[in-house]
Amino acid sequence: MIIMADNGNGCCSAIEQRDNVTAIQNTQSHGKTSDVTYRPPLDLYDLGDRYEIQFDVPGTTAEAIEVTVHDQVLTVEARVQARYPGNITPLLGEYGVGDFRRQVRLGEDIDSQSLSAIYTDGVLTLSLPKRAERQPRRIEVRAG
């Protein structure tokens, strides 16, 4: 798994989708093994001092996942190896297998230098810490 962040101001709260598209275009740009790129579904949580994003990216490996942050845009790309033998008889085909790619715009309260990521059971979990100075501080009030 590769995590890269540029030095720009990182991320934050409002996360929107930028990438509605697909893979056919993407594949041409990065020449992966499969024909189509799929947009993985995600869950996004706010945990107070950090955000957590969970992506469904089954059938890949930690080594084949790239997470990058550039200009406040988080990009997740996962290469998926073709896994069907050539000489089979298809009986039912309900989904395609190909690389995953999705982009998320990060808010300014995210410290993109300290992202961490873990891949388990086909789910990629990203932890995005908020910048310390942006977190609400509790001010002690003393009796005068």
Place this chain on the structure above:
Amino acid sequence: MFVRRWHMLSIFPNTIPGLSRNSVFGQIARDMDRLFESVATRPMVDSASRTWPGMNVWRDGDDIVAEAEIPGFRMEDIEVLATEHMLTIRGQRRSSTPENATALRIERSVSRFERSLHLPVEIDPDRVRATLADGVLRVTLPVAEAARPRRVQIQSLASTPAREALPTSPVSQAEATA
């Protein structure tokens, strides 16, 4: 039922000519978007999905192989049931919501599923194997001995001895009379 409806966030593009976001219609569009968003960010269903996960099934020699992508489900969350003519996969996963978290967006909504498939040929339920790796479940169902194709020996009718060896066959009788 699992509804995938995540392809757009606004059902009204900002670029409709003549539709100012500040006009009455713009207000309606914003209200519709808010309603849409409130529905879309909530998990759709609590009951078991019967349409998710999608399945790919193929025949590979003497095996039927069925595969499903079920990211987030662990081995102990899954049950695979097989009869001679039916495969059922079932799963129930614990919530993946972190503690004390506010959900801002939920697209991975299925936490329970049950799917059954009728198999096109009889399989041997005692020899079914299943593996789960990186969220991909693969079930291998060996085709029952009785349902496997048998190689039929083709006998030559060219030589006289072979023809005599098949005296009761209608074909050879017909040929004999010809």
